[in-house]
Amino acid sequence: MTKIVVRPITDADIPGAATALVEVHATDGYPVEGVEKPEAWVRPTGIMGAWVAEREGKIVGHVAVMQPHDEGAVSLWREKSGEAVERIGVLARLFVVREARQYGTGERLMRAAMGYAQESSLRLVLDVMTKDAAAIRLYERLGWQHIGEVTHHFGAGQQIPAVCYVWPAD
Structure with a gap:
């Protein structure tokens, strides 16, 4: 049985996390x-x-x-809810290497952040690029609610469509 441990990040984890990020970018184009x-x-x-x-x-x-930052999902949620920006957190930088996806790793990371x-x-919001269908399925399965669409701008004038979600926990 493969054991996945989810825990708060430490400075010693940064190089390994960076290596995993490069691997995910090579397989999925994220980020x-x-x-x-x-x-x-x-x-x-x-x-x-x-984590x-x-x-x-x-x-x-x-x-x-x-x-x-008052943009993207944060702006959309504030417009819809009137929630104070100090009560909002942005779920971000979620990635899992392909070999670890079969163990519910993404969900376990999400649950750590939601906890x-x-x-x-805090009310959590997020932006996810429409191309990242597996991530969208995970968010929806965990009960996140769609609140709108935005365009993510990056690089030298590049852009990509994104969908915004809010975690409805009280």
């Missing part, structure tokens, strides 16, 4: 930006909490809850 500096992408400013999934000593997944949000009295 669309940031892989040229994967350690910085895994550990940007504005992190409220972050890794580990399998047999190897980092195989990651998720973070980020401070909100943190619940303990911190």
Whole structure:
């Protein structure tokens, strides 16, 4: 039986998480930006909490809850709900290497982030690119609610459609 451990990230995990990120980018094209500096992408400013999934000593997944910026899903949710920006967290930087997906790793990472949000009295929102169908299926299966669409801008004038969700926990 393969055991996946989900736990808060440590500084020692950053290189392994960066390696996993590069692997996910090669197989899935996620993320669309940031892989040229994967350690910085895994550990940007504005992190409220972050977790890794580990399998047999190897980092195989990651998720973070980020401070909100009034754009994308944050803006859509604030318009719909009137929620104060201080009560919102952004679920971000979720990735799992292909070999670890069959063990419910993505769901376990999501549940760690959702548990943190619940303990911190935060409403979670997220943007996901429409091309990332497996992630969309996971969010919907976990009860996240669709709140609208945005365009994600990146790189030198590039853009890609994205869907926005809110986690409806009280």
